[in-house]
Amino acid sequence: xxxxxxxTPAVKGAPPLGxxxxxxxxxxxxxVTVLFMVLCGLGLWVSGLPFSxxxxxxxxxIARNGVLILALLIPVMAGMGLNFAITLGAMAGQLAxxxxxxxxxxxxxxxxxxxxxxxxxAILFGILVGKLLNQTRxxxxxxxxxxxxxxxxxxxxxxxxxxxxxxxxxxNPEILLGTGxxxxxxxxxxxxxxxxxxxxxxxxxxxxxxxxxxxxxxxxSKFIAKQATGSVQAxxxxxxxxxxxxxxxxxxxGWLMTTDSMLNMVMVPVATFALIALVAIxxxxxxxxxxxxxxxxxxxxxxIAKVSGINVNRTRIIAITISTVIAAWGQLLMLQxxxxxxxxxxxxxxxxxxxxxxxxxxxxVSRATxxxxxxxxxLFHTMFLVSPQAGKALLGDAQLGEFFRAFVxxxxxxxxxxxxxxxxxxxxxxxxxx
Amino acid sequence: MERFRTIIKxxxxxxxxxxxxxxLLLALAATYQIPLVPLLGAVMTRTLINGLFVLAMLPxxxxxxxxxxxxxxxxxxxxxxxxxxxxxNLTGFTAIFVAMLTGVPLAAVVGAAYGWLLNKVKGSEMMxxxxxxxxxVSLMNIGWTVLPFRSPVLRWPIGxxxxxxxxxxxxxxxxxxxxxxxxxxxxxxPTGLILAFLIPCGLVWLFMRSKTxxxxxxxxxxxxxxxxxxxxxxxxxxxxxxxxxVIGAIGxxxxxxxxxxxxxxxxxxxxGFxxxxxxxxxxxxVRRANxxNVIVGAVLxxxxxxxALPVAxxxxxxxxxxxxxxxxxxxxxxxxxxxxxxxxxxx
Numbered sequence: 001x002x003x004x005x006x007x008t009p010a011v012k013g014a015p016p017l018g019x020x021x022x023x024x025x026x027x028x029x030x031x032v033t034v035l036f037m038v039l040c041g042l043g044l045w046v047s048g049l050p051f052s053x054x055x056x057x058x059x060x061x062i063a064r065n066g067v068l069i070l071a072l073l074i075p076v077m078a079g080m081g082l083n084f085a086i087t088l089g090a091m092a093g094q095l096a097x098x099x100x101x102x103x104x105x106x107x108x109x110x111x112x113x114x115x116x117x118x119x120x121x122a123i124l125f126g127i128l129v130g131k132l133l134n135q136t137r138x139x140x141x142x143x144x145x146x147x148x149x150x151x152x153x154x155x156x157x158x159x160x161x162x163x164x165x166x167x168x169x170x171x172n173p174e175i176l177l178g179t180g181x182x183x184x185x186x187x188x189x190x191x192x193x194x195x196x197x198x199x200x201x202x203x204x205x206x207x208x209x210x211x212x213x214x215x216x217x218x219x220x221s222k223f224i225a226k227q228a229t230g231s232v233q234a235x236x237x238x239x240x241x242x243x244x245x246x247x248x249x250x251x252x253x254g255w256l257m258t259t260d261s262m263l264n265m266v267m268v269p270v271a272t273f274a275l276i277a278l279v280a281i282x283x284x285x286x287x288x289x290x291x292x293x294x295x296x297x298x299x300x301x302x303x304i305a306k307v308s309g310i311n312v313n314r315t316r317i318i319a320i321t322i323s324t325v326i327a328a329w330g331q332l333l334m335l336q337x338x339x340x341x342x343x344x345x346x347x348x349x350x351x352x353x354x355x356x357x358x359x360x361x362x363x364x365v366s367r368a369t370x371x372x373x374x375x376x377x378x379l380f381h382t383m384f385l386v387s388p389q390a391g392k393a394l395l396g397d398a399q400l401g402e403f404f405r406a407f408v409x410x411x412x413x414x415x416x417x418x419x420x421x422x423x424x425x426x427x428x429x430x431x432x433x434x
Numbered sequence: 435m436e437r438f439r440t441i442i443k444x445x446x447x448x449x450x451x452x453x454x455x456x457x458l459l460l461a462l463a464a465t466y467q468i469p470l471v472p473l474l475g476a477v478m479t480r481t482l483i484n485g486l487f488v489l490a491m492l493p494x495x496x497x498x499x500x501x502x503x504x505x506x507x508x509x510x511x512x513x514x515x516x517x518x519x520x521x522x523n524l525t526g527f528t529a530i531f532v533a534m535l536t537g538v539p540l541a542a543v544v545g546a547a548y549g550w551l552l553n554k555v556k557g558s559e560m561m562x563x564x565x566x567x568x569x570x571v572s573l574m575n576i577g578w579t580v581l582p583f584r585s586p587v588l589r590w591p592i593g594x595x596x597x598x599x600x601x602x603x604x605x606x607x608x609x610x611x612x613x614x615x616x617x618x619x620x621x622x623x624p625t626g627l628i629l630a631f632l633i634p635c636g637l638v639w640l641f642m643r644s645k646t647x648x649x650x651x652x653x654x655x656x657x658x659x660x661x662x663x664x665x666x667x668x669x670x671x672x673x674x675x676x677x678x679x680v681i682g683a684i685g686x687x688x689x690x691x692x693x694x695x696x697x698x699x700x701x702x703x704x705x706g707f708x709x710x711x712x713x714x715x716x717x718x719x720v721r722r723a724n725x726x727n728v729i730v731g732a733v734l735x736x737x738x739x740x741x742a743l744p745v746a747x748x749x750x751x752x753x754x755x756x757x758x759x760x761x762x763x764x765x766x767x768x769x770x771x772x773x774x775x776x777x778x779x780x781x
Contacts (some may be wrong), residue, residue: 142503146771149763150767153760153764399594407576410565411569411573414568414569417565420558421556425555
C-alpha cells in the first residue's frame with residue numbers, strides 16, 4: 001500500500017528471517033494495532049453484541065468518518081505531523097451546508113452545491129493555516145490544534161452574533177433562533193439527509209461480492225504485471241495475500257446469501273463508499289505525481305528540499321490546503337448521514353477522533369498510509385461501539401466503558417506523540433555523539 | 435507616530451491591542467451607565483482565584499519546558515486533596531491545610547514523573563503535555579467513578595461514583611476570602627485571598643533570585659550552554675515541572691474554596707489553556723517569563739472577560755449567552771498562536 005521506504009531487513013539483503021522471527025518482528029512493528037485488535041476482539045466477545053448489529057453500525061460509522069481520516073495523510077507526508085486543523089475544513093463544510101439549507105435546496109444537488117461552496121472557503125482556510133504553520137516550524141501540531149480552537153471562536157462569533165444582525169441581515173425562522181439573531185444549536189438537514197447514502201444501497205453480501213471482484217481485478221492485474229517484471233518477493237506475497245482475501249470474501253458473501261442471516265438485511269451505502277475510495281485513490285495517485293514527490297522530499301528534510309530547488313513553504317501550504325478541502329467534503333458526507341447539524345459542536349472533536357483512529361491503525365506522526373487509515377477506522381469504531389456494552393458486562397456500568405474509550409482516544413494520541421518525540425531526541429543525540 | 439511605534443514595541447502588540455480593547459469596553463460600560471464598582475470587585479476576585487494557575491506557568495517556562503499545558507495534572511492532585519478533606523469531614527482552615535498537605539506531595543510525585551517524561555520529548559513538550567493532561571483528565575473520570583470515597587456529600591445519591599460538582603458551603607467555602615476581610619465604602623477587600631495569591635508570587639520571585647532559581651533560568655535560556663557549564667539540565671527541568679504542578683494543586687484548592695464548588699470530571703480539561711493564555715497576555719513568551727507577567731496577565735485576562743459580558747449585553751440584541759465564552763476562546767487562543775508565531779522557525 002505504502003511507497004514510503006520501509007527498512008525491512010529482506011530489502012537490505014540481510015539473511016532471510018525464520019518464520020518465528022518474522023512473526024515477532026511483525027508484532028513488534030505493529031504493536032499498537034495488534035494490541036487494539038486484541039482489545040476489540042475481547043470487547044466484542046464480552047459485550048455479546050450480535051454480529052450483524054456490529055457490522056451494520058461499523059459500516060455506518062466508517063461511511064461517516066472515512067473521508068475525514070483520509071484528509072490527514074498528506075500533511076503527514078509533508079512532514080507537518082497530524083493536522084489537528086482539519087476542524088477548519090469541517091467548519092467550511094458546515095458554513096456551506098448552512099447556506100444551502102437557508103436557500104432551501106435539497107437532495108444530492110444541495111450536497112453538491114455545498115461541496116462547491118465549501119471548496120473556496122476551505123482553500124482560503126488552508127492557505128491561512130499553511131502560512132501560520134510556516135511561521136511556527138517545528139511546532140506544527142500544537143499550532144494546528146490551537147488554530148482549530150481559535151477558528152472555532154470566530155465561527156461562533158459569526159454564527160451566534162453576526163448572522164441575523166445588521167452584519168449579515170438574513171431572515172429565516174427555520175435556522176435562526178427565536179430572537180432572529182444567531183443560528184440554532186441544531187439545524188435539521190431534512191431535505192439533504194442521507195442524500196448520498198440513499199443514492200444507491202445494496203445488501204451486505206452483494207457489496208462483499210462487488211468488493212471481492214474489485215480486489216480480484218486490482219490484485220490480478222498487479223500479479224500479472226509483477227510476473228512480467230519479476231519484482232521483489234515480499235511485494236508478490238502481498239499480492240498473493242490480496243488475491244486469497246478476495247476469494248475468501250467472495251466465498252463468504254456467496255455463502256451468506258444462501259442463509260437467512262440478518263446480514264442480508266444490512267444495506268451498504270455504495271455511493272458513499274465509492275467517494276471514500278475515490279479520496280483514497282486520489283491520495284495514492286498524488287504520491288506518484290511531482291507535487292507528491294515534493295511533499296515527501298520536504299517531509300524528509302526541508303533543507304535538502306530547498307537546496308534541490310523545491311519551494312518548501314509553498315509545498316507545505318499546498319499540503320495543508322488539500323487536507324483542509326478533503327476535510328470539508330468529509331464533513332459534508334458525515335452531515336448528510338447524520339441528517340442534522342449540531343451547529344456549534346459538530347466540528348469540535350473531528351480532528352481528535354480522526355487522529356486517534358489513524359494512530360490506532362499503526363500510523364505515526366511521520367508516516368501514515370491509506371492502509372493504516374482503513375485498519376484504524378475499523379478498529380477505532382469497533383472499540384467505540386463495544387466499549388459501553390463491554391463496560392456494562394464487565395463492571396456493571398456502561399458509563400465506565402464510555403470513560404474508557406475517551407481515555408483510550410486521548411491516551412493513544414499522547415503515547416504516540418511522546419514515542420515519536422522520544423525517538424527523535426534519541427536520534428538527534430546519537431547524531432551529535434557520532 | 436515614531437514615538438507611538440516605540441511604545442507599541444515596548445508594550446508588545448498583543449498587549450497594546452488588548453489594553454486598547456479593554457479601555458474601549460470600560461468607556462462603553464461608562465457610557466451605558468453600567469455600575470463599575472461591582473464589576474471591579476468581580477475582576478479582583480476572579481484574578482485572585484485564577485492567579486495561582488497563571489503563576490504555575492512561570493517555573494515551567496523559566497526552566498525551559500515551556501508553558502505548562504499539562505496543568506490539569508496538578509489540578510487533579512489538588513482535587514484529590516480537596517476530596518479527602520471533605521471525606522474526613524474537616525472544616526475551615528483545617529480542611530484547607532489538609533487538602534494542601536495531601537494534594538501537594540501527590541502533585542510533587544506526579545510532577546517529577548511528568549518532568550521526566552518531558553525530558554524525553556525535548557522540542558515537543560507543549561503537544562505532549564497537552565495530551566498527557568487530556569489523558570489524565572479522562573483517566574480520572576474512571577477514577578472518580580471507582581475510587582472508594584464514602585462520604586454521602588461526595589457521592590451521587592443513586593448510581594455510582596462521585597458527583598460532578600460538590601458544594602463545599604458546609605465545609606470551607608470562602609475561608610480564605612473571609613480571612614481578615616474588611617470593607618471600604620461597600621467594597622469588600624478579601625485579605626486572605628489576596629495573601630493566598632501574593633505570598634506564593636513573592637516566594638516564586640525570591641526563588642528566581644536564589645542560586646537554584648538562577649541556575650534554572652540558565653537552563654531555560656540556553657540548554658547547550660547550561661550543559662557545557664556543568665549544570666544538570668534534566669534535573670532543573672524536572673524541578674520546574676514539579677514546582678508548576680505543585681502550584682497548580684494549591685491553585686485549585688484556593689479556587690474551589692472561593693468558588694464554593696469542587697468540580698470533577700471534564701472541568702479541569704481546559705484550565706491549562708486559560709492559564710497559558712493569561713501569562714502570555716501578561717507579556718511572557720514561551721521562553722521568558724517573570725512574576726510581573728503573571729500579575730499583569732491575570733488581571734488583563736479577567737478584566738476582559740468580566741467587563742465584556744455586560745457591555746455585550748447592552749450592544750448586541752439577542753444571543754449574548756455565548757459572548758463571554760466567545761471572547762475567551764478568541765482571545766486566549768489568539769494570544770497563544772501569536773506567541774507560537776513569535777518563536778517561529780520563520781524562514
